[in-house]
Amino acid sequence: MGDLEPWRHAEPTPWSLGVLVTAVSVMFCALTLVGVYTLIGGIVRWAGLVAVLVVALAGSWTLWEFRFRPVWRWLVWGSLTGLLAGFGSAIALFALGQ
Structure with a gap:
């Protein structure tokens, strides 16, 4: 029986660029959620x-479906x-009363 997902083993993993993309994704999403909390939490x-x-x-x-795609996995996990x-930062800000 052949491989049903040939893209999984097609190329070597680009670790250096992938980790950089993941780090940028982490910062973007975390700061976006803190910004959403600050904007709406300032009212209520x-x-x-x-x-x-x-x-x-x-x-x-939305992102969960893309977690095994070769390029998207770096963005998804980040x-x-x-x-x-x-979300953890928003809970901490809520607990601190800010």
Whole structure:
């Protein structure tokens, strides 16, 4: 039986550029969620937390399908890590009363 997904083993993994793309994705997503919390949480604190939860869940749900694609996997895992970090930061800001 042949390989049903030939793109998985086609080329060597570009680790250096992939880790750079992942790091940029982490920072972008984490800072985006902190910005969403700051913007909406400045009006109503709990609404900021709800908005961050909605954005994080929607982004994670959308990106999950691409996690095994050769190029997209770097963006996906970086973005998922950034969404998790941003959600944790929003919870910390909420707990601190900011």
